[in-house]
Amino acid sequence: MLAYYASDPARTAGRRIAEPPSPSRTEYQRDRDRIVHSTAFRRLVYKTQVFINHEGDLFRTRLTHSLEVAQLGRSIARALGLNEDLVEAVALAHDLGHTPFGHAGQDALNECMKDHGGFEHNLQSLRVVDRLEQRYPAFDGLNLCLETREGILKRCSAAVAAGLQAVEPGGVARRFLAGQQPSLEAQLVNLVDEIAYNAHDIDDGVRSGLVGIEQLAAVPLFARHFNTALADHPQLDALPRRWLAETLRRMLSDQVHDVIAATRAQLELHAPASADAVRLMPALVRFSEPMRAQSTQLKRFLFTSLYRHEQVVRTTQRAREVVQRLFAAYTNAPGQMPAEHASEFERRGLRTVADYIAGMTDRFAAREYGRLVGKPAFLSD
Ligand code: MG
Numbered sequence: 001m002l003a004y005y006a007s008d009p010a011r012t013a014g015r016r017i018a019e020p021p022s023p024s025r026t027e028y029q030r031d032r033d034r035i036v037h038s039t040a041f042r043r044l045v046y047k048t049q050v051f052i053n054h055e056g057d058l059f060r061t062r063l064t065h066s067l068e069v070a071q072l073g074r075s076i077a078r079a080l081g082l083n084e085d086l087v088e089a090v091a092l093a094h095d096l097g098h099t100p101f102g103h104a105g106q107d108a109l110n111e112c113m114k115d116h117g118g119f120e121h122n123l124q125s126l127r128v129v130d131r132l133e134q135r136y137p138a139f140d141g142l143n144l145c146l147e148t149r150e151g152i153l154k155r156c157s158a159a160v161a162a163g164l165q166a167v168e169p170g171g172v173a174r175r176f177l178a179g180q181q182p183s184l185e186a187q188l189v190n191l192v193d194e195i196a197y198n199a200h201d202i203d204d205g206v207r208s209g210l211v212g213i214e215q216l217a218a219v220p221l222f223a224r225h226f227n228t229a230l231a232d233h234p235q236l237d238a239l240p241r242r243w244l245a246e247t248l249r250r251m252l253s254d255q256v257h258d259v260i261a262a263t264r265a266q267l268e269l270h271a272p273a274s275a276d277a278v279r280l281m282p283a284l285v286r287f288s289e290p291m292r293a294q295s296t297q298l299k300r301f302l303f304t305s306l307y308r309h310e311q312v313v314r315t316t317q318r319a320r321e322v323v324q325r326l327f328a329a330y331t332n333a334p335g336q337m338p339a340e341h342a343s344e345f346e347r348r349g350l351r352t353v354a355d356y357i358a359g360m361t362d363r364f365a366a367r368e369y370g371r372l373v374g375k376p377a378f379l380s381d
Helices: 027-036 039-046 062-080 084-093 102-112 121-132 146-152 158-167 174-178 184-207 220-232 234-238 240-270 289-307 310-332 339-348 350-358 362-373
Strands: none
Touching: 027 084, 027 146, 039 062, 039 121, 039 362, 062 084, 062 184, 062 240, 084 121, 084 146, 084 184, 102 310, 102 350, 121 146, 121 350, 146 184, 158 174, 184 240, 184 289, 220 234, 220 240, 220 289, 234 240, 240 289, 310 350, 310 362, 339 350
């Protein structure tokens, strides 16, 4: 049952190119299905966030991350009466624009493109679903509904919003220019993205040996659940893997329940009369204040202990160089790209190179580096 403040697929603002309705699926189900069948979605399996793909088979990839975001999002959506299909569509598409090698790749491409419009992964995710996927006879992209597209475009600068508005008046950039919120479903994906990566980065950080349990004991959100898990199950003392898994499960449940309760309180307080009314209000999907503070502490911990760990920094620095060398190689010799990109280069210049590199998986980028530069991209290759 959908709440009256949920996004209703029967009242979608629609697709850029009108299509006849599906006999069996709602518009948001169709969007979700189009995303699952896209090429960019399949590539997420070989793209990483913190750890490079070759560093181990146990770590999260962008695909498993996106599935975890969809799972958390759907659980909360169901409890709040929001549209699960829209949540799932946005969750599965939210990282489609990520480059190989996580944020290092994005930073490198942004640097390469700084005099040509820059590079930003949220905007790239939108470009993927709007233009870069080529699967339909009559249009570029996946021709998704406005609600799905605006959920994917999580952030956007004023300059970029003005540019988008010029080509699509009243479209996906409107809310940024009007200072409005997206749908509750989009707000939810934004928040559960953070919940998901905080939890799995702890897991991957510990598995990789870069983060120690004793360090995590100083992070209240982790420590509380770590201690109560042991109190409830003393045998965990001898089972470190299970102890960590149980701690993370409890942390996730705690945050999920917190979001449900805090958001319900906001919905009661602001009493939006419709899905449209939500857009004029402050962001209603949120943590309680105490949980927000604990989540911020956890993020800070991960930043200093994992993302800034010297081993991670060394790999990401190398990844940045790999992307920059690839960019230079293709720019100097566009014929090194497949024929369709090489011919596109004549019309669209450097953006073609950025799109081509952004679409690569970690291992394809590493292989291309080997081919073009004649040296292994990473020492372990
Ligand atoms: Mg994400």
